[in-house]
Amino acid sequence: MTGRQKKQIFGAIQTALILIAMFVMLVPIVWIFLAAFKSHVDVYQLKLFFTPTLENFAVVFDDPYRLGEKLLNSTIVAFVTIVFAIPIATLAAYSFSRFTMKGETMMLVTILATQFVPAVVIILPFFVMFRDVGLLDTRLGLILVNLAIVMPFAIWMIKGFIDGIPMDTEEAAMVDGSSRLQVIRNIVLPMAAPGLLTSAIFCFIIAWNEFLFALILTNKNAVTLPIGLALFKGEEGDLWNLLSAAGIIIMAPMFVLALMIRKYFVQGMTMGAVR
Amino acid sequence: MRDNTLKYLLVLPAVIVVFATAIWPLIEAARLSFTVGRLNRPGSLERYLGWENYVWAILEEPAFWNSVWVTTIYTLLTVGLTTVFALGLAMLLAPGGRLRSAAQTLLILPFAMSPALIGVSFRFMFNPEFGLFDAFFGVMIPPLADVSWLADPKLAFAVVVMADVWGWIPFLTLVLIGGLASVPRDTVEAAQVDGASGWRVFKDVTLPQLAPVLAVVVILKSIFSLKTFDQVFMLTNGGPGTATQTLSHYIYFNGMKYGQIGYSASVAWLMVIPMIFLTYAYAKFVFRKADQ
Numbered sequence: 001m002t003g004r005q006k007k008q009i010f011g012a013i014q015t016a017l018i019l020i021a022m023f024v025m026l027v028p029i030v031w032i033f034l035a036a037f038k039s040h041v042d043v044y045q046l047k048l049f050f051t052p053t054l055e056n057f058a059v060v061f062d063d064p065y066r067l068g069e070k071l072l073n074s075t076i077v078a079f080v081t082i083v084f085a086i087p088i089a090t091l092a093a094y095s096f097s098r099f100t101m102k103g104e105t106m107m108l109v110t111i112l113a114t115q116f117v118p119a120v121v122i123i124l125p126f127f128v129m130f131r132d133v134g135l136l137d138t139r140l141g142l143i144l145v146n147l148a149i150v151m152p153f154a155i156w157m158i159k160g161f162i163d164g165i166p167m168d169t170e171e172a173a174m175v176d177g178s179s180r181l182q183v184i185r186n187i188v189l190p191m192a193a194p195g196l197l198t199s200a201i202f203c204f205i206i207a208w209n210e211f212l213f214a215l216i217l218t219n220k221n222a223v224t225l226p227i228g229l230a231l232f233k234g235e236e237g238d239l240w241n242l243l244s245a246a247g248i249i250i251m252a253p254m255f256v257l258a259l260m261i262r263k264y265f266v267q268g269m270t271m272g273a274v275r
Numbered sequence: 276m277r278d279n280t281l282k283y284l285l286v287l288p289a290v291i292v293v294f295a296t297a298i299w300p301l302i303e304a305a306r307l308s309f310t311v312g313r314l315n316r317p318g319s320l321e322r323y324l325g326w327e328n329y330v331w332a333i334l335e336e337p338a339f340w341n342s343v344w345v346t347t348i349y350t351l352l353t354v355g356l357t358t359v360f361a362l363g364l365a366m367l368l369a370p371g372g373r374l375r376s377a378a379q380t381l382l383i384l385p386f387a388m389s390p391a392l393i394g395v396s397f398r399f400m401f402n403p404e405f406g407l408f409d410a411f412f413g414v415m416i417p418p419l420a421d422v423s424w425l426a427d428p429k430l431a432f433a434v435v436v437m438a439d440v441w442g443w444i445p446f447l448t449l450v451l452i453g454g455l456a457s458v459p460r461d462t463v464e465a466a467q468v469d470g471a472s473g474w475r476v477f478k479d480v481t482l483p484q485l486a487p488v489l490a491v492v493v494i495l496k497s498i499f500s501l502k503t504f505d506q507v508f509m510l511t512n513g514g515p516g517t518a519t520q521t522l523s524h525y526i527y528f529n530g531m532k533y534g535q536i537g538y539s540a541s542v543a544w545l546m547v548i549p550m551i552f553l554t555y556a557y558a559k560f561v562f563r564k565a566d567q
Contacts, residue, residue: 017367018367018368022378022381027400031407084292091285092285092286096286112557112561114293116502117550118526118547119523120530120546121526127531127536128536144296211390226392240399251392259383269495
């Protein structure tokens with residue numbers, strides 16, 4: 001066998017492996033997409049061809065499931081969480097990026113470390129406190145605890161973006177008599193805007209997919225989409241066609257958002273440990 | 276305003292939020308762990324109990340040690356399998372090109388999926404009557420044809436591991452592709468010119484250069500494996516019996532289902548201890564990178 005033939009065979013094996021890997025990665029997702037359009041008869045069979053129906057989507061939004069309410073809760077909670085988190089994180093990130101402070105490293109490590117505290121530890125005291133002040137099963141309560149998981153990511157991610165903005169424009173503006181706050185508003189914010197949007201989307205996805213906090217803190221009024229999945233467990237077991245329709249409503253918007261920021265996903269998740 | 280004051284004012288809101296949402300709960304959980312802490316008994320959240328909850332967990336509770344064991348095996352398996360698969364896939368996809376970039380783009384999808392939904396989808400895939408994976412394994416490995424995966428302790432554990440590995444491979448692959456991009460091309464080419472085999476180049480050139488990124492990957496994945504809750508809750512709810520009950524699930528169950536907040540807070544703190552070591556290791560890598 002010549003070297004060229006060898007190379008061709010090697011290339012073909014690689015292509016095959018890539019296709020197999022993609023197949024394995026996509027099958028569970030595709031299967032949910034198919035099941036969501038199956039009638040409740042078809043879903044209990046291993047069918048690849050069937051008459052698609054939109055009925056499941058109508059059913060999940062109707063009584064008794066009312067997925068629309070959960071969708072609204074999820075949207076409000078995730079949105080208000082980033083509305084709080086991003087401005088607060090931006091101010092801090094600017095300061096961390098541009099100044100040296102006493103205890104700066106310690107602050108940054110602590111912020112990083114809080115991300116690794118198990119959610120189940122954080123939620124026990126919050127449950128007790130929210131019970132006492134009447135914040136259980138409210139969107140406000142959920143937003144407050146969501147800040148715990150979102151803030152560290154937001155600060156580290158935005159700091160990464162601001163680190164990447166050269167300092168000379170800022171310095172020139174300061175020489176021309178701008179104050180530091182004017183510099184932040186007129187120069188840094190516009191330049192960092194794409195990064196801020198990326199961070200906001202990243203945090204939105206995390207808040208949207210959050211499960212444990214919502215499971216423990218909500219039971220009726222503030223239930224979010226991932227918790228809503230539990231609704232579709234009937235007396236006779238799981239209602240797979242409805243579960244799948246709900247699954248699409250949860251994951252499809254996140255797929256779109258994730259694809260928008262895909263270049264920054266790794267950097268965000270690893271908090272700058274890998275660029 | 277002078278920068279010297281301003282710089283502290285700018286971080287103040289963030290410090291307050293982080294303190295209130297992460298540091299305070301940790302301290303308060305520690306306090307609760309020393310109390311009787313029964314949700315249904317008024318005043319018991321204040322009654323001091325000393326180390327009794329900890330002693331009880333360590334000496335008297337086989338269920339606690341079961342969840343430690345489950346979590347340990349689960350972490351070792353998921354970290355090992357995810358890293359190996361992700362490394363292989365990263366090597367395959369790193370060269371780029373049309374097919375490979377398309378594959379890289381698709382890899383973002385499983386990671387944007389809610390872990391709870393991953394749990395649901397794997398319960399679906401392993402349904403004994405109409406699960407696709409169940410059918411696939413039944414054909415490939417005939418002894419598994421008629422088993423009900425989630426009803427068997429060992430197989431249910433395997434499914435939980437598979438769901439986690441499936442959910443994390445894409446992300447770790449993307450991280451490692453980033454790492455591979457920073458391995459200098461010329462050293463690899465020099466080794467190839469010298470006649471080193473593909474395996475030797477990988478083992479002696481690529482792997483050592485990739486070591487820091489691999490370390491980050493392993494630490495990060497370990498942390499997330501130790502914390503696992505969502506998929507387990509949706510997939511098996513810890514069962515059958517307690518075969519797939521991770522520490523997070525055990526804490527949740529004792530705290531929320533049985534109302535033993537004090538006891539579950541003590542177990543939660545026992546869980547924080549390995550986290551401190553892992554976080555310390557992780558922080559070292561982050562700052563090593565920042566200093567460069």
